[in-house]
Amino acid sequence: MLSVLTTLAGVWSGFALWYQLQAPAQIRTVAVAVLALAVLAALNGLWRRRWRPLLGFAVLFAGMLGWWSTLKPSHDRIWADEVARLLHIDIDGNHAHLTNVRNFDWRSETDYTVRWEDRNYDLGRLVSADLVLSYWMGPAIAHTLVSFGFDDGRYLTFSVEIRKEKGESFSALGGFFRKFEAVLVASEERDILRVRSNVRGEDVYLYRLQVEPATLRKLFAGYAGEAAKLEREPAFYNTLTSNCTTIVFDLARAINPQLPFDYRLLASGYLAEYAYDVGGLTPGFDYATLHARSRITERALAAGNDARFSELIRVGIPGTHPTPVGETSAGTPSMKK
Known part of the structure; x- marks a missing residue:
């Protein structure tokens, strides 16, 4: 021993x-x-x-x-442009004011237009949440994002990411050893999803989550709480215990403490299958059908910088548009119990 x-x-x-x-x-x-x-x-x-x-x-x-x-996280480093600013969210009743929403225009990983904006959202018009998984290293590993939809057609995506310094690159091993700080990014989908599918060549899937309106607001407020926490005190990103997936699960479990822990929360590439098993994805379809229809990579590539990017990538995804009369899940009944 x-x-x-x-x-x-x-x-x-x-x-x-x-x-x-x-x-x-x-x-x-x-x-x-x-x-x-x-x-x-x-x-x-x-x-x-x-x-x-x-x-x-x-x-x-x-x-x-x-x-x-003695190793402590810091806000005072020379940060890469895409994580240079901290998100701030003020919520007053139904009104949410966000400072430092990212809205970059990406032409390549090194060629982009920097835009940080203030945004206002009416949480009374919050109608949907989508789980996004972006695969960059095989089927078991994916970056997790959550995108909130409003009834006016706008979407806002939250992503917990490493806060890279200029010239720094991600290392999964380094993430176990306090190599990176964590940052919460709120962004336009045409920025944060398109940079992964169209610029970095990642394979991206988007699933509509089954979430009650009251729970949507709680989840949004949970992200506001995470933003405030990181503003008050910097924190290290940890590949295993404090990453893009575990924080999403912590927020969801704060709303529903009965959610079971599962290995798929660590093997984040299988998170959508976990969400399906706990009844969190669009009903009426077996998982294989949902998985196939939720792949947005080719639609994102075709959409490019189109102003209708968010609408175009959702074409055919179950739950995001009215299902045509007579359409079923490829003739296969739902496997969910």
């Missing part, structure tokens, strides 16, 4: 050094190599029943934990 614990402590410390030590790659490599030698010496001491090397590693690991505790 001590061998396993020593090995795990060494592996964790190695990654922590690699991702957090503010030094050139050569120095980080030397530091990790020295750490590896200390782990090997401790394991060799265990096998030989010599405790001094293990004690030495224990002291080293205690020092690592002490250093780790």
Whole structure:
């Protein structure tokens, strides 16, 4: 058991050094190599029943934990343009005023027009919420977004993302080791969905959620609470425990505490299947049909920068438009119980 614990402590410390030590790659490599030698010496001491090397590693690991505790998230860095501003939301009755809504015009990942705007929304006109999954690394991993629809045809999308510094790129492993801060982005769909499908080449799916009007407002207010929390105090993004999917689940569970925990909340690419199983997607269709019809990638590519982007990507998605008379889920009855 001590061998396993020593090995795990060494592996964790190695990654922590690699991702957090503010030094050139050569120095980080030397530091990790020295750490590896200390782990090997401790394991060799265990096998030989010599405790001094293990004690030495224990002291080293205690020092690592002490250093780790000094790492704090910050709002004061040189941020990438698309996450440079913090979202602020004021809700007064039915009126929601949002500051720093993103509305970029993307031509490529490096060529874009920067636009941050103030927006006003009437929460009494909130009529829908859509779950969006954008696949960028195989079928099990997707970025999760929630898009709110209003009866005037407007949509507003919320996305919890890493707050990249200029020149920084995402690392799933780095997300376990306090490499990134978290940020909540509110954006036009023509920005935040189109950049994923049309610019980054991700595969995007959009599902209509079955949510009562009163619950829609609570969910929207939950995002307002998350925005306020991040304004008050910066927080680290964590690939496992504090990411785009887990925060959505936390908000939903605050409304419905009976929602079960499920491995698909960690394997976010399967989140839509989880939503289907708990009755959260459009009824009357089996999951395979919903999944096939909810793929918007090709429609987004065809829509381009059209002002009707949000309308065009929803053509044919169950629940987002009236179903034509006589249309069924490809002749297959719903599998939902």
